[in-house]
Amino acid sequence: MLEQPETNISADSLDEIKHLVSERAIQGETVLLNMGPQHPATHGVMRLLLELDGEVIVNCIPDIGFLHTGIEKNMEAKTYIKAEVMTDRLDYLNNVGNNLVYCLAIEKLTELDVPPRAQVIRVILTELQRIASHLVWLGTHCLDIGAMSVFLYAFREREFILDILEMVSGQRMMTTYIRPGGLWRDVPVEFENAVREFLKMLPPRIKQYEDLLTKNKIFMERTKGIGLLSREDALQWGITGPMARASGVNQDLRKSMPYTGYEQYDFDVPTHTDGDTYARYLLRMEEMRQSLRIVEQALDELPLGPVRSDNRKYVPPPRSELSTSMEAVIHHFKLWTEGFSPPKGSVYVGVESPRGELGCFLESDGGPKPTRVCMRTPSFTNLQILPLLAKGHLVADLIALIGTVDIVLGDIDR
Amino acid sequence: MSDINEGLQEIVDTLVARFEASTYEFRDEISLIVKAEQIVEVCQALRDEFDFKMLVVQSAVDYWPQENPRFHVVYRLRSLERNLIIGLRVPLDGNAPLLPTIETVYRNANWFERELWDMFGIHVEGHSDLRRILMPADWQGHPFRKDYPLGYEEVQFSFNYDEIDQRKPYAKE
Numbered sequence: 001m002l003e004q005p006e007t008n009i010s011a012d013s014l015d016e017i018k019h020l021v022s023e024r025a026i027q028g029e030t031v032l033l034n035m036g037p038q039h040p041a042t043h044g045v046m047r048l049l050l051e052l053d054g055e056v057i058v059n060c061i062p063d064i065g066f067l068h069t070g071i072e073k074n075m076e077a078k079t080y081i082k083a084e085v086m087t088d089r090l091d092y093l094n095n096v097g098n099n100l101v102y103c104l105a106i107e108k109l110t111e112l113d114v115p116p117r118a119q120v121i122r123v124i125l126t127e128l129q130r131i132a133s134h135l136v137w138l139g140t141h142c143l144d145i146g147a148m149s150v151f152l153y154a155f156r157e158r159e160f161i162l163d164i165l166e167m168v169s170g171q172r173m174m175t176t177y178i179r180p181g182g183l184w185r186d187v188p189v190e191f192e193n194a195v196r197e198f199l200k201m202l203p204p205r206i207k208q209y210e211d212l213l214t215k216n217k218i219f220m221e222r223t224k225g226i227g228l229l230s231r232e233d234a235l236q237w238g239i240t241g242p243m244a245r246a247s248g249v250n251q252d253l254r255k256s257m258p259y260t261g262y263e264q265y266d267f268d269v270p271t272h273t274d275g276d277t278y279a280r281y282l283l284r285m286e287e288m289r290q291s292l293r294i295v296e297q298a299l300d301e302l303p304l305g306p307v308r309s310d311n312r313k314y315v316p317p318p319r320s321e322l323s324t325s326m327e328a329v330i331h332h333f334k335l336w337t338e339g340f341s342p343p344k345g346s347v348y349v350g351v352e353s354p355r356g357e358l359g360c361f362l363e364s365d366g367g368p369k370p371t372r373v374c375m376r377t378p379s380f381t382n383l384q385i386l387p388l389l390a391k392g393h394l395v396a397d398l399i400a401l402i403g404t405v406d407i408v409l410g411d412i413d414r
Numbered sequence: 415m416s417d418i419n420e421g422l423q424e425i426v427d428t429l430v431a432r433f434e435a436s437t438y439e440f441r442d443e444i445s446l447i448v449k450a451e452q453i454v455e456v457c458q459a460l461r462d463e464f465d466f467k468m469l470v471v472q473s474a475v476d477y478w479p480q481e482n483p484r485f486h487v488v489y490r491l492r493s494l495e496r497n498l499i500i501g502l503r504v505p506l507d508g509n510a511p512l513l514p515t516i517e518t519v520y521r522n523a524n525w526f527e528r529e530l531w532d533m534f535g536i537h538v539e540g541h542s543d544l545r546r547i548l549m550p551a552d553w554q555g556h557p558f559r560k561d562y563p564l565g566y567e568e569v570q571f572s573f574n575y576d577e578i579d580q581r582k583p584y585a586k587e
Contacts, residue, residue, distance in 0.1 A: 016545060065548035073557055077564050108441055235467045235494075238522035249494070256497050345440040348490050348501065350470065361488060363475050376471035376490075381522050413548060 020061050021051050030058055037066050041144050041399040044409030048386075050395065057398060060390040062383060067413035075373040079339030080106055081180065083370065088174040090375055091411035093136050096122075096129040096165070097353045099178040102373075104259060105349045105362040106180040109342040110314050118182040118307040119261045124195065124298045125165070125177065126260075126351075127291040131202070132161040133354035134284050134291075138209065141281075141403035145222045150212055157205055160198050167191060181315035182308035192299060199296055206288055213281070223277040227389040227401045230275060237388075238381045241356025243405065246283045247275035253352040265294045277404040284406075314340045339368035346372075355379055355406050379411040419444065422498050425464050429456065438503060445488070445501030450513055453504050457491070457519040466491040466500060469520035472527065474506075474534045478560035484508025485536060506536060515541045533558035 024030045036047040045066035051059040071090060075083035087098040100122060107114060114122075139154030162172040168187050169177035177184050213219045229239070234247040244251055252269040254262040270286040272279040309315045312331045321328035346363035356378030363372040382405050389401050419442060426437060426444050433452050438445040448456050460466040470490040477484055483505030492499050506513060513530070515538045516523045527538040528547040535556035538544055546553060555562055570578045 016551065020543065065546075065550070068548040070557060073564065111441075236521045238469050238520065240468075251494050256494075257499075346475070346488070347441050347443060348471070348499070350499075357470065359471055359490070361471060361473060361490070371477075372473075372475040374471065374473040374488075376473075380525065384522055384525050 017049065017061060021059050024053070024058070025051050029053075035395075035398075037063075041402055042409075043140060043402065043407055046407070046409055046412070048398070050398070052395065055394050055396075057390045057393055057395060060387045060398070062386055064383070064409075064412050067409045069414070071414045072373050072375065076370055079368050080342070080370060081335070081339055083373065084179070085174070085176050087375070088176055089410060090377060090414060091353065091355070091358070091379070091408045092173060093133040093408050094129055094353050094355070094358070094411075095173060095175055096125045096178060097351060097358060098375075099176060100126055100260070101349055101351045101353075101358050101360045101375075102362075103178050103180045104351065105347055105360040106342065108347045108349055109345065109362055109364055110180070110340070112181045112309050112311055112314055114182055114260075114309060115306045116261075116303050117186075117305045120298050120302050121183060121187060121307065122178055122260050123262065123265070124295050124302075125168070127295045127298070128161050128164060128195070128198075130291050130354045131288050132158045134288050135161075137284060137354070137403070137406045138281075141400070141406075142213065142219075144399045144403045145219070147213065147216075147219060150209055153205070153209065157202060160201070164191070164194050164198065167194060179308070179315075181311060182306070186307045192302070195295065195299055199292055199299075202292060203289070206285060210285060220278060222397075222400055223281060223404075226277045226393065226397050227404060228276050229385065229389060233385070233388065234275075237385050239356070239385055241353070241378055241382070242280055242283050242287065243356065243382050243385070245270065246272045246280040248273045253350055253357060257350070259349070259351055262294075265297050267291075267293050277400055280404050314342075341366060341368045348376075350376070353378055355408070355411070356382055375414060377411040377414065379405075379407045379409075380414075383407050383412055419498070421496055422500060425460075425498075425500070429459065432459070438501075443499075443501055445503045447503045447505065450504050450506060453502070454514050454516055454519065456502065457489075457516045460491055460500065461519055465493045465495045466498075467494065468492040469516070469522055469526070470499070472516075472523055472530070474530055474536060474558075476534060476558065476560045478508070481508045485511055485534060487513055487530065487536065511536045512539055513537070514539050517541060532556065535559065 025032055031052045033050045033052055034047060035050055036042045037045040047063040049061040049063060050057055071086045075086050084102055087102045088095040090098050135154040135158040139151040142150040165175050166172045168191060169175040229247045231248045234244045234249050248271060250271050255269055267290045270283050272283050316335045317328040317331050322332055342364045344364055344366040348359060348361045350357045350359040358378055359376030361374040362370055365371045386405060390398050422444060429435060429446055430437060433448055433456055435446045435448045438447055470492045472489050474485050474487045485506040487504040487506060489502035490499055513536050515527055525547060527541050530536045531538055531544055532546040532549055533556055568578045
């Protein structure tokens with residue numbers, strides 16, 4: 001038999017993290033255990049270094065960066081419009097929202113106006129994407145704690161939304177459909193019917209999930225009282241989104257600092273005071289219903305008109321103009337080769353993504369490429385709370401906690 | 415000045431007077447430009463007196479080849495009660511940039527500051543856990559600096575194939 005090493009962490013790395021583990025780990029009383037980077041419950045590639053006393057977590061040290069692809073650095077080397085495709089790859093469950101925040105930042109920098117039809121379609125798509133993201137969360141979260149069937153149902157419904165995204169943009173996930181100054185093109189005629197069908201289909205399905213879970217004894221025991229997060233901690237750690245709202249922080253950027261015309265829709269921001277995994281489950285289910293309400297209102301008042309700004313200094317002309325107007329050809333050529341140059345300055349825009357506040361800090365030096373694009377990603381800040389939530393829980397509960405924080409590793413590592 | 419910033423001007427004026435700071439305004443956003451040694455006090459004042467309880471983002475901009483100041487560390491703080499957002503900017507010298515930590519004021523600055531160290535090489539003084547966060551622990555250099563090359567694959571032609579092959583970082587016998 002092979003001799004078992006004392007810990008599976010090498011001496012060098014133990015030295016580095018000495019200040020993060022307890023005295024007992026140094027003396028070998030507790031066990032240091034790697035969870036990940038390749039672990040089905042970490043929703044990607046993330047390593048958690050756990051200090052365990054039996055099965056109880058004494059300390060949990062997240063180690064991220066396995067999915068770092070230097071997106072922000074790469075964006076600095078591209079023109080504004082070419083850099084947009086990189087934003088899709090950040091939070092791959094909320095790509096429409098990523099495009100939106102980046103475009104909003106550019107529009108703020110250049111003071112571009114967006115036509116009303118484009119704004120309403122933006123709202124419809126981001127809300128559909130929010131539902132899709134919550135469905136993935138629901139599916140994987142339940143899968144992690146042992147409810148397999150919900151996973152299959154949730155992914156079935158998500159496919160409808162991805163079909164709608166494919167219909168409008170030609171891509172299921174990496175859409176790049178929202179562009180600075182509007183949209184890539186108008187939605188096809190079948191769009192409205194497809195969304196209406198989805199609106200009809202989803203509410204009974206949400207009811208089905210709730211029938212499966214809300215009063216399910218196993219589910220309740222795995223989630224109730226697990227990962228308690230107080231309101232003070234949520235504020236101190238800068239937690240946003242459903243995580244914060246389940247702890248009683250009534251903060252939703254769609255309400256408090258409306259963008260893209262969210263002020264004209266009537267919807268509620270659900271909050272909860274329990275602050276445990278179960279409360280976060282209830283809250284996200286309610287959020288899906290509210291998103292459906294917004295989509296319905298937006299679809300009812302979808303105005304006709306152009307979907308792109310006609311400011312030709314920033315927005316390329318439509319294809320049809322190219323064969324008739326010399327000016328359009330010049331603009332087209334300039335915009336797709338050199339790109340546009342916004343004025344010098346820096347802006348910050350924040351939107352409400354399914355996970356919390358998604359922000360984009362954009363600095364321009366007056367040239368065609370951004371000086372700095374900094375994406376403030378919600379998962380990055382929300383994951384920081386994991387060690388605090390996990391302390392004193394069992395390893396099995398950690399799985400539920402990773403699920404409830406709703407992390408996307410592409411969003412964290414960028 | 416639009417109505418989104420109602421009440422912000424007053425706060426900014428108070429802080430400008432107290433810390434001898436300057437301001438930067440662009441598109442309805444106001445940022446205070448403060449010295450590095452004042453940042454902890456400014457944050458504390460904003461949190462305790464003016465309800466800016468949430469640190470939204472902390473990052474940096476590199477103005478290389480400009481040396482002094484080479485970096486601007488940018489902050490965005492949010493007040494939920496007043497529904498305001500305020501920016502802070504800390505200019506830093508390019509030669510061994512040093513920044514005091516605000517981890518004691520806002521807990522989530524921890525990872526943001528680790529990222530500052532990792533990506534920009536800005537040393538954060540007094541930080542509890544200053545290790546690299548995204549790059550591997552043994553990585554050389556700080557990738558988000560402007561003088562750090564983006565990196566690409568050199569194209570090999572028949573006349574320079576061997577020469578480039580020698581430089582390529584893969585295991586050779």
